[in-house]
Amino acid sequence: MSDNTTLTDVIMPQLAESLVSATIGKWLKQPGDPIEQYEPICELITDKVNAELPATVDGTMAELLAEEGQTVSVGEIIARIAVAGAAPAAPAAAAPSPEAAGGSSAPAASGTAPQTHSAAARPSAPAPAYDAAAPMRSRYSPAVQSLAAEHGINLVAVPGTGLGGRITRKDVLAFLASGAAAQPAASAPPAAAPAPAAAPPAPPVQVAQPDMRDELQPVRNSGLHLSESPKIPTIEVERGRDGMSEYLIDVTPIRNTIATRMRQSVSEIPHAWTMIEVDVTNLVVLRNKLKDEFKRKEGINLTYLAFLMKAVVSAIKDYPIMNSVWAVDKIIVKRDINISLAVGTEDSVMTPVIKKADQKNIAGLAREIDELALKTREGKLRLDDMQGGTFTVNNTGSFGSILSYPIINYPQAAILTFESIVKKPVVINDMIAVRSMANICLSLDHRILDGVISGRFLQRVKDNVEGYTPETKLY
Template sequence: MKVEVIMPQMGESIAEGTVTKWLKRPGDYVRRDEPLFEISTDKVDAEIPSPAEGVLAEVLVHEGETVPIQTVVAYIETDKEAVEAPPREVSERAATEAVPPREPAPEPTRAVPPTTEPSPMREIILPPHPWEKQKQEIRITIPAERAERKAVRSSPVVEKLAQEYGIDLTQVEGTGRGGRVTKRDVLRYLEERAAHPSEVRPQPVEAPSPEAPELETPLYPPYLPGERVEIVPMSVMRKKIAEHMVYSKRVAPHVTTFFEIDMTRVSRLREQLQPDFEQRHGIKLTYLPFIIQACVSALKAFPLLNASVAEDKIVYKKDINIGIAVALEWGLIVPVIKNADALSLVGLAKAVHDLATRARNKQLKPEEVQGGTFTITNPGVFGSLFGTPVIHQPQVAILGVGRITKRPVVVEDDAIAIRAMAYFSLSFDHRLIDGAIADQFMAHIKRTLESFELTGV
C-alpha cells in the first residue's frame, strides 16, 4: 500500500511551502518519524518526518518547488514485500515508478523574436504586498498566453527567479509535469542566454503610461552570468528576510542610541554561579538571561517600547514576549520567549538554550517565532563592539548587545580599574518613541545591570 506524504500546514497563516532538500532518495528505506525532507515557509524552516515505515517509492515535488499545503509530495510503499525487497530491486522499481515515461528530450530551443502580430491582451491585477494591504492596486497589461502560463505552468519560486533576471517564461521550455517550467529550466535558459547573447535577446518592455502609478522599488536589470560569476537563487528564508528588512527601513524612521554599560557585576555573578548551575541544569549560564531580565524591568517601566503602531493608533501589549535573534548558517531567525516577565533567571536560561538549539536543528514551531513584542540581538558573540540593528516589525525597538571586554576605565575618585565593559545600542521607531524616552529606557537597563540583584535562582 502506498502512503501519501503531504506538504504539512506549519501554521494557520501559512498557505504554501517549498521543498528545500530531500533527505532520502527513491528506493531508500525510511522509518516512521525519521526525517524525510526539509521545507521552508515564510515563518520557519523545518524537517518533516516520514508518516510511515517503508520505501520511498516516488517523489512528486522536487527540491526548489513550491506547492500549496496538503499537496501530495511523495509516496511511501509500506507493502511488506516492497519493504523487504533487496535494495537494488527496490531501488530499480522505485526509480521506474518515480520517473514517468517521457518522450525523447527535444533539442535545446532558442528564443525567437516576437512576431509582428500581437498576442491577445488581458488585464490582470497584481495584489498588493502583504504588509501594504491598503495600497492602491497596480494594473498592468500582458499577453493573455503569458498570463495563463504564469498561473498554470510555473511555481511562485520560478516566477520570482524569472522576474529577477528579466526572463519571459513563455520563451522557456518546461520539462516538469505537464510542461511546467521548473527552476532547472530557468537556470538552463540563463546558461544558454549567456552562451549565445546575440541569439537570445531580452524582450522589450513598454514604458508605463502616464496614468499608471509609479513603482516605489526600482526593478533590477537582468544580470548575465559569466565565467567568473555564479548565480544562486535566494532561499525562501533569505528572500523573506530581505523583504522584511526593506519594509522595516521604509515604514519606520530608525534612530539608534548607544550606551556604555559596566558588566563587571554581572560577570562576577555569572562566574560565581556557573559551576553549580551547569551541574544542576545541564546548560551553561550565559550573559543573555541577565540582559533579558534587565529588559523586562525596563519594559515594565516604559511600556511604550513594548507597543506597536497601527495607522494613527498605539497598541500597548500586556504580554512581554522577548524575541532572541539566532544566527543560522542559512539565515536569521527570531524565536520568542513568551511571558518572559514570569520567568526566573534559570527559566530564562533554559528557554534561551532550548529555542536556540531547536532553531539550529530546524525544529521550531511556527507559533514559536510569532508574537514577539521586543527583540534582543547579540552581535557581540562574533566580536562586534556595537551595531545599528533593524527593527523587527511590527515592534518599535530592538536592543543590540556588543562584545563584553575587559579594559581600563576611570572609576570613583579618579582611580583606574579594569572593568568588563560593553556597548549596548537601541534602534527605535521615531514615529512613536522620542529620544528622551529611548535614553531613559537604556539608562534603566544600565542601572539594573550595573547593580544586578539575583532573584529566583
C-alpha cells in the same frame, strides 16, 4: 509491486493558515527506503520556519514526485508510499467517517492528507469524497502532532475550528482542558467496536498511534546538519569572457522573507538609535562565580545574555510603551512581554520567541535561550516558536562587535543589542580604574518612542545591569 500493495499519496500540508506553498528542502527518504509511521520523510522550507514532514503509514517509499528545491502548492502530491499487507485496512475505516462525523473525521495523525488507491480499490476509493468534505481536517501541524502525542490524544476525536476544519494547537489544548482526552483514550477500543460499517481492527490502531510516536521520537533525526552542504541554496558558476567566475546563489524562501521584512522595516519605520555605556564588572564577577555550578546543575552554559534579558524585561515593566506596535490610528501596548531572540545560523538570522519572559528568573531565561538557540541551529524551530514577539534582544557582542545599529524587527517598536565586553580605564571618583565595560544600543520606532522615554528606558537597563552583585540569585 504485489496485488495487495496500496499506494498512499503524500500531500503538501498547510503548515499555517497564511501559507499557500512550501519548498522541498531535502528528501530524507529515497525510493526503496523503508518507512515507519511518524518517521520524517522530508524537510519543508517556508518563509517562516523549516519543518519535517512525517509519514502517516508504515511502508516503503515508492516514488518522489517533487524535487529538492521545488516549491509546491498546498494540496499537491509530492510522493507516494507503498503499503503492503494489512495496512490498507486503515483507509477502510475512514470510509464511514464522513457519514458519522459529517466528513470531518481524520485518518492517521500527521501533517499529510493520505489518499489510498490500489488497482483493485480505485473505483470505490472514498478518499476524494473525504477530502472534498473537509480539505484541511487531516493536515496536522508538527505542533499539533507533538502535543497530541505528549498527552496521548487521538486527534480523530478533537473538533477542529481552523480553516477547512483543521485542528489547531488551541483546539488540542481546549480538548485537553475539557477533560475529554482521558476518557476516550481509555474507552476507545470498546467504543469503536459497535461501528457496523467500519473494519473493526482499524480504530484500535489509530488510538495506539500516539504511543508509537513517543517510542519513535527519541531516535528521530532532522537529517540536516551544519557540517553538510545543504541542497538549498544551490550555487551556479557563470564564466565571463575574461575567464573570471561569478557565483550565483539561489534566494531561499527564508532569505527572501528576511529581505522583505528588512525592506519593510526601513521603509515604513522612521528609525532612530541611541547608545549607552554600561559597567558590567560586577556582572562578570557574578557570572564567573556561578557558571561552573550552573553548568553542572543544568547542563548548559550560563551566558551574559540571560542577565541582560532579565534587566531588559524589568525595564520594560517600568516603561510598557517599549512593548508596543504602531497601528496607524493607535498604539497597541502588549500585555505579555515576549522577547524575540536574534539567533544567527550559517545562512540566515531567525528570531525565536521567549514567551512571557517577565515570569521567568535568570536560570529560566538561560534555559530558554539555550533551547531556542539549539533548535534554531539544528533547523527544528516550529512556527509557534517564531510568533508573538513584542521586543527583540540581540547579542552582537558574541562576534566582538562594540557598536552596531540594529534594524527593528517589524512591526515591533524597538530592538536592543548587547555589545562586546571590553576592559577600559574608567574615571571613578577622580581616580582611574580598569573596569569591564559594554555598550548597549537601542533602535527605536520614532512614531511611537521619543528620545526622553528611550533614554530613560536605556538608563533603567543600565541601572539593572550594574545592580547585579555577587549575591544575586539565579532562581
